[in-house]
Amino acid sequence: MPGFQNLKENTLTYFEFLNEHGVTLLLGTVTTVKVLVCSMILYVIISMIFGLMRLSKNRAIQGIATVYIEFFRGTSLLVQLFWAYYVLPFFGISLEAFTAGVVALGLNFGAYGAEIVRAGILAVPRGQWEAAHALNFTPAKRIKRIIIPQIFPIILPPAANLTVELLKATALVALVTVVDLTFEAKQINSITWLSAQCFGTALLIYYIIARFALVPFLRWLEVLAARKVGKERI
Amino acid sequence: MQMGWRWDFTFEILPQMAIATLNTILAAGVGYAIALVVGLFFLLGQKTPFKIVNWINREIVEFIRSTPLLIQLFFVYFVLPQFGITLSAWVCGMITIGLHFGTYLSEVYRGALEGVPKSQWEACRALNFSTIYTYRRIVLPQAFPIAIPGMGNYLVGIFKDTPLLSTIGVAELFHAATAVGGYNYRYLEPYTLVGIIFLTLSIPAAMWVRKLENDVNKAQGKIKK
Numbered sequence: 406m407p408g409f410q411n412l413k414e415n416t417l418t419y420f421e422f423l424n425e426h427g428v429t430l431l432l433g434t435v436t437t438v439k440v441l442v443c444s445m446i447l448y449v450i451i452s453m454i455f456g457l458m459r460l461s462k463n464r465a466i467q468g469i470a471t472v473y474i475e476f477f478r479g480t481s482l483l484v485q486l487f488w489a490y491y492v493l494p495f496f497g498i499s500l501e502a503f504t505a506g507v508v509a510l511g512l513n514f515g516a517y518g519a520e521i522v523r524a525g526i527l528a529v530p531r532g533q534w535e536a537a538h539a540l541n542f543t544p545a546k547r548i549k550r551i552i553i554p555q556i557f558p559i560i561l562p563p564a565a566n567l568t569v570e571l572l573k574a575t576a577l578v579a580l581v582t583v584v585d586l587t588f589e590a591k592q593i594n595s596i597t598w599l600s601a602q603c604f605g606t607a608l609l610i611y612y613i614i615a616r617f618a619l620v621p622f623l624r625w626l627e628v629l630a631a632r633k634v635g636k637e638r639i
Numbered sequence: 640m641q642m643g644w645r646w647d648f649t650f651e652i653l654p655q656m657a658i659a660t661l662n663t664i665l666a667a668g669v670g671y672a673i674a675l676v677v678g679l680f681f682l683l684g685q686k687t688p689f690k691i692v693n694w695i696n697r698e699i700v701e702f703i704r705s706t707p708l709l710i711q712l713f714f715v716y717f718v719l720p721q722f723g724i725t726l727s728a729w730v731c732g733m734i735t736i737g738l739h740f741g742t743y744l745s746e747v748y749r750g751a752l753e754g755v756p757k758s759q760w761e762a763c764r765a766l767n768f769s770t771i772y773t774y775r776r777i778v779l780p781q782a783f784p785i786a787i788p789g790m791g792n793y794l795v796g797i798f799k800d801t802p803l804l805s806t807i808g809v810a811e812l813f814h815a816a817t818a819v820g821g822y823n824y825r826y827l828e829p830y831t832l833v834g835i836i837f838l839t840l841s842i843p844a845a846m847w848v849r850k851l852e853n854d855v856n857k858a859q860g861k862i863k864k
Contacts, residue, residue, distance in 0.1 A: 479845065480837040483802040483813060488834060491826040495643075569705055576707035580806065587710055600717035608706045608714060615705035 422602045426593050430603075433589030434610055440506055440575045440585060441619075445568060447511030452518025457548065459523045470519065477516035483577055485509045490581040506578030514571050518564065525560035526552060557630035565623035569615055576611070586610060649828045652819050656832050659815035664840075666729075666811050667798040670736035674797065675790075677741025682748045700742045708739050709803055716807045732804040740797055747789035751782040784855045791848035795841055802833075812836060 458470035477485065490505040500508065529552050537547040579587035590607035594600050684696030703711070716731045726734075755778050763773040805814035816829035 475842060476838065479842045480834045481799045481802045481813070483805075484830065484834050484837060487813075487817075487826075488830050491820075492830050495827045573705070573707040576709040577803075579709075587707065590710065591713065594713070594717060600714070601721055604710055604714040604718060607710050608702075611706045611710065612702055616701070620705075 419602060422597075422599060423606070426597075426603065429589050429593065430586065430606060430610065433584065433586035434614075436583065436585040437575055437587075437611075438614070440503070440510070440578055440583065441572055441614075443507045444510035444514065444571060444575065447507060448514040448518050448571065451511055451515025452522050455515060455519035456522025456526065459519060460526055474516045474519050477513050478520075482509065482513045482574055483580065485513055486577055486581055502578070502581050502583045506575075506581055506583050510571065510574060510578070514567060514574070517567055521560050521563045521567065522556065524563075525556035528559045529555050555634055558627070558634055561623070561627045561630055565620070565627065568623060569619060572611065572615055572619055645825070645828065648823070648825060649832065652823075652829060652832070655815055655819060656812065656829070656836065659810065659812040660836055660840075662810055662815075663798070663801050663812040666732065666736075666801045666804055666809065667794070669733050670740065670797050670801070671794050673733055673737025674740035674744050674793070677737050678744030678748055681741055681745030682752075685745065685749060700745065703739055703742045708735065708800060709806065711735050711739060712803060712807055728804070728808045731807060732809045736797060736800065736804075740793055743793055743796075744790065747786050747793070748782075750789065751786035752778065754785040755781045784858060787855055788848060788852035791844075791851055795844050795848060798841060798844070799837065 455470045455473055458466050459474065461467050461470070486506065486509040489500060489509045490502060493500060493505070533551055533555065534547070537551040542551065575585065576587040579585050579591065582588070586607055590603045593603040597603070681696060681700055684699075685693060687693060687696075712732065712735045715735045716728065719726060719731070759777055759781065760773065763777050768777070801811055802813035804811055805817060808814070812833055816826075816833045820826040820829040
């Protein structure tokens with residue numbers, strides 16, 4: 406077994422391993438972060454739009470949103486990803502791997518996010534709607550100025566969980582040939598057979614991104630949102 | 640190569656896909672069963688009176704929860720042989736899914752236990768019930784309904800994550816679709832079929848979970864009938 410022998414030869418060479426492959430893994434990490442940021446922006450926009458559509462009084466708009474949400478929540482992300490990358494070209498739409506990955510992630514998580522937004526809007530007290538109505542705000546202004554600012558403290562905690570899930574899901578884009586952290590780890594593994602080192606390092610990097618960058622950022626957003634509506638968090 | 644949807648090809652591959660679907664359901668079921676048990680162990684780790692055990696347990700849970708299942712699969716599949724443990728792809732997949740979702744389920748269990756009012760414990764203490772008796776007859780029967788929606792959600796979640804198993808060579812639905820697609824050089828029908836099969840299985844499952852959730856809320860008086 407080549408892996409076993411290699412491990413024996415290379416014990417205590419983790420620093421050498423990092424020295425040799427660290428840069429490659431870091432470059433992969435940059436791509437992972439890029440995918441994360443792009444799909445995050447996309448999913449936030451989509452969930453806002455479809456969350457509002459889901460609450461529309463117009464049956465057709467509501468129906469479209471429901472079908473979208475059920476469809477993307479009902480199928481596997483990997484299937485959607487492969488569909489976007491391998492099947493869309495059949496219809497004459499060839500997406501680059503990166504674009505296909507971001508679009509699939511954005512659409513998938515947008516469906517979950519839309520449900521969060523919907524629940525958040527429903528959680529805004531009825532009196533706020535009535536007050537806005539009484540003050541003769543237009544429907545658009547009611548949503549934009551009164552309701553939306555108040556939903557952030559409600560939706561941010563579940564959205565933070567979803568965003569960590571998104572970070573984990575970005576690993577899947579490696580399977581449609583996006584050269585991200587997972588892809589690089591797999592590549593290095595197939596060259597060196599130092600599986601413990603490369604996958605272990607990849608796991609650590611994901612963990613560090615989640616624990617020391619993404620989660621603190623999301624907590625900061627939560628505090629900001631709470632302050633904005635005058636609810637200091639304890 | 641003929642463009643557009645080909646029905647003859649669809650029907651040709653349908654039996655193969657149906658068999659693979661059974662594999663997917665089996666994988667989800669076995670993975671879920673393992674996750675249910677693993678979740679209990681993580682819960683126990685949280686409930687021990689030793690601070691250090693609690694801390695280690697929490698860090699492990701945090702680590703597993705914030706790293707991708709895909710790399711965990713690779714890790715288990717490629718690293719264990721380095722230490723002389725060679726397991727089949729099926730076993731590796733089941734272990735990883737069990738561990739990964741076990742951490743989530745332990746949170747569901749914890750939430751459910753915390754959902755039982757403290758006064759219940761105090762009443763049992765007053766009646767001089769033993770801890771085990773309190774759990775068995777008073778707390779668990781009340782905690783279980785609270786846990787049901789979360790548990791159901793993760794069953795659907797595991798089902799939707801089984802395609803990842805194809806990356807280490809477990810012959811489930813997605814693996815079959817990729818194989819069929821590669822063999823015939825047509826990915827349109829196989830992948831679309833996979834999507835349709837997933838939809839037809841997971842939407843009823845999700846609706847059933849939602850109904851359960853509603854029933855539980857009603858039974859607890861959170862929603863008026």
